[in-house]
Amino acid sequence: MSTLELNYQHVLQRLQQACTQSNRSSQSVRLLAVSKTKPATMVEAVYALGQRSFGENYLQDGMDKITALTHLHDIEWHFIGPLQSNKTRPVAEHFQWVETVDREKIARRLSEQRPADMKALNVLVQVNISAEEQKAGVLPDEARALCQLISELPNLCLRGLMCIPEATGDEQRLSTQLQAMQALYQQLAAEFPAMDTLSMGMSGDMELAIACGSTEIRIGTDIFGARDYPANNPPNN
Numbered sequence: 001m002s003t004l005e006l007n008y009q010h011v012l013q014r015l016q017q018a019c020t021q022s023n024r025s026s027q028s029v030r031l032l033a034v035s036k037t038k039p040a041t042m043v044e045a046v047y048a049l050g051q052r053s054f055g056e057n058y059l060q061d062g063m064d065k066i067t068a069l070t071h072l073h074d075i076e077w078h079f080i081g082p083l084q085s086n087k088t089r090p091v092a093e094h095f096q097w098v099e100t101v102d103r104e105k106i107a108r109r110l111s112e113q114r115p116a117d118m119k120a121l122n123v124l125v126q127v128n129i130s131a132e133e134q135k136a137g138v139l140p141d142e143a144r145a146l147c148q149l150i151s152e153l154p155n156l157c158l159r160g161l162m163c164i165p166e167a168t169g170d171e172q173r174l175s176t177q178l179q180a181m182q183a184l185y186q187q188l189a190a191e192f193p194a195m196d197t198l199s200m201g202m203s204g205d206m207e208l209a210i211a212c213g214s215t216e217i218r219i220g221t222d223i224f225g226a227r228d229y230p231a232n233n234p235p236n237n
């Protein structure tokens with residue numbers, strides 16, 4: 001077995017175990033393979049193992065792979081990076097999901113630019129659950145208003161919420177944030193019936209996130225290995 005296959009099977013095992021521990025079906029958690037900075041050949045190799053959903057952070061890096069892999073008809077691309085309003089068009093035209101919508105202007109542009117012959121673009125509202133300054137995402141008490149707006153836009157489908165909790169080694173602190181996210185999600189999902197997705201949990205905290213009700217974990221490092229670009233020097237967006 002290749003390292004990539006071993007890594008992938010190990011993540012699937014961890015997902016399964018975490019679900020069992022929380023009395024949840026493993027079908028209730030989607031695995032998003034975060035392939036940012038990794039080549040199309042690696043995406044194709046993980047696709048061959050049965051994986052269908054892939055996450056990209058950088059527009060050009062993601063578009064290169066989408067273009068190279070159009071023969072994989074049932075592959076599903078999620079945009080999970082920071083999105084500037086002048087870069088919304090390629091996202092609206094080529095991705096099935098956007099997980100990082102945090103303001104009205106971006107939502108409106110995505111809806112306007114979604115091609116008429118494509119299904120509605122699935123949208124998650126990014127929530128700054130740790131209320132850190134300079135961090136992307138709406139504050140928790142602003143989430144409802146943005147959800148309302150998105151639910152009324154014709155070419156978007158409001159599917160749920162996403163967060164990147166504080167990078168902290170303090171498990172209790174992290175757990176408090178993930179639980180706050182779960183509570184916010186439950187409250188809004190009761191109001192917006194199309195909501196079925198709570199995207200939280202990465203390589204380091206997927207078990208805790210699943211225990212807190214995550215329905216989608218976003219795993220990069222533990223599948224693909226360490227990234228080729230340092231975080232402070234991403235490829236051109």
Ligand SMILES: *Cc1c(COP(=O)(O)O)cnc(C)c1O
Nearest residue numbers: 034057080202203218219220221
């Ligand atoms: C890179 C990234 C991930 C994956 O993180 P890993 O720790 O490598 O698993 C998940 N979500 C977002 C938004 C990311 O940018």
